[in-house]
Amino acid sequence: MEILGMGYVALFMLIGSFLGRILGQLIGVGGDVGGVGIAMLLMVVTTNYLKSKGRPLHKNTERGVKFLSAIYIPVIVAMAARLNVVGALRGGFVALLAGGVATIGAMFLVPLISKLRKTND
Amino acid sequence: MFQAALESFMGADHLIIAIALVAFIMLITKKISKMLGEERIASALAIITGLILAYIGGRTTGGDSGLADVYIFGGASGLGVGLLGGSMIRDYTIISTAYGVKTENLKKAGPIGVISLFIGVIFSFIVGALIARILGYTNPAEITTIGAGAVTFIVGPVTGTSLGVSSDIIALSVAAGLVKSILTMIITPFIADLINLDNPTAAMVYGALIGTTSGVAGGLAATDKELVPYGAMTATFYTGLGTLLVPSVGFLLMRMLFA
Numbered sequence: 001m002e003i004l005g006m007g008y009v010a011l012f013m014l015i016g017s018f019l020g021r022i023l024g025q026l027i028g029v030g031g032d033v034g035g036v037g038i039a040m041l042l043m044v045v046t047t048n049y050l051k052s053k054g055r056p057l058h059k060n061t062e063r064g065v066k067f068l069s070a071i072y073i074p075v076i077v078a079m080a081a082r083l084n085v086v087g088a089l090r091g092g093f094v095a096l097l098a099g100g101v102a103t104i105g106a107m108f109l110v111p112l113i114s115k116l117r118k119t120n121d
Numbered sequence: 122m123f124q125a126a127l128e129s130f131m132g133a134d135h136l137i138i139a140i141a142l143v144a145f146i147m148l149i150t151k152k153i154s155k156m157l158g159e160e161r162i163a164s165a166l167a168i169i170t171g172l173i174l175a176y177i178g179g180r181t182t183g184g185d186s187g188l189a190d191v192y193i194f195g196g197a198s199g200l201g202v203g204l205l206g207g208s209m210i211r212d213y214t215i216i217s218t219a220y221g222v223k224t225e226n227l228k229k230a231g232p233i234g235v236i237s238l239f240i241g242v243i244f245s246f247i248v249g250a251l252i253a254r255i256l257g258y259t260n261p262a263e264i265t266t267i268g269a270g271a272v273t274f275i276v277g278p279v280t281g282t283s284l285g286v287s288s289d290i291i292a293l294s295v296a297a298g299l300v301k302s303i304l305t306m307i308i309t310p311f312i313a314d315l316i317n318l319d320n321p322t323a324a325m326v327y328g329a330l331i332g333t334t335s336g337v338a339g340g341l342a343a344t345d346k347e348l349v350p351y352g353a354m355t356a357t358f359y360t361g362l363g364t365l366l367v368p369s370v371g372f373l374l375m376r377m378l379f380a
Contacts, residue, residue: 091296099300
């Protein structure tokens with residue numbers, strides 16, 4: 001059943017969200033800290049474990065998960081359509097410069113830091 | 122009669138209208154990218170189309186949720202585009218992309234990912250704060266808040282509120298964060314080759330350095346679908362780390378430097 005795949009993802013999201021909120025309380029910033037990351041981590045570990053035990057998800061269950069991954073980009077398009085683009089432009093020079101330089105600068109740190117790992121190998 | 126039917130139609134089925142709209146955008150951008158002989162850019166085009174619609178929506182309604190504020194797309198109540206593109210569905214679909222991830226790829230990039238998170242938050246904060254200082258802001262709390270906005274548009278207002286700055290500075294910090302998120306979506310596919318963003322390790326480093334979940338999710342989606350889970354996984358810890366570090370250590374540092 002395809003719905004089992006959707007439930008499989010939902011289960012990890014709920015566990016992650018709960019653990020993320022506990023983490024948020026523990027470090028005192030409130031909210032959900034890293035819930036999505038925790039959920040993904042748990043799902044990777046569980047899925048790989050099931051495969052290694054020779055008990056991967058049923059084909060139909062897998063189709064439910066694959067469906068969600070397939071609508072991921074359309075969801076991102078909808079997300080883009082509801083952003084406050086007008087507000088970003090209205091922020092003026094300070095906002096453009098602060099946000100812009102931080103972003104582009106960070107992007108050029110990517111190859112530097114990725115390389116760090118390679119030289120450690 | 123027709124008028125009444127149309128009005129009632131526009132008030133119903135917002136989510137379905139949103140799905141139809143997004144499907145239409147995906148169809149058109151796919152066709153355009155095929156015509157251009159560059160199918161790779163279809164997602165980037167679709168995301169940029171979304172941003173343009175958000176701009177038009179914001180302009181016409183004066184609201185701050187882009188197209189979602191337009192009545193037929195769900196109104197500000199957020200049952201249409203607002204629901205489909207909201208954080209609940211976004212996170213649900215992002216998590217599903219982790220299904221194909223191999224454990225060994227994560228292990229390989231784990232430590233460097235954590236280091237990148239700290240570097241990413243500190244770098245964005247310092248850059249944002251310095252620019253605020255250069256452009257004439259002198260109050261350490263205000264400098265910290267604008268720097269926090271350069272981390273993400275959530276860290277900005279959280280920091281500003283805890284430091285008690287005025288609401289126009291908070292709005293500025295949100296704008297800086299939005300610029301970051303939108304810019305990331307747009308330029309990532311075009312800059313990917315230049316920064317060697319073509320493997321899981323680089324994607325994890327990238328997610329941890331940039332950190333804006335929506336920007337990273339959109340940027341990687343437009344670059345290479347396979348890389349999405351790796352970047353998304355690290356990016357999701359970034360805002361949390363930012364809300365932890367910036368209002369505390371970050372503010373102390375700014376007060377030391379600029380008070």
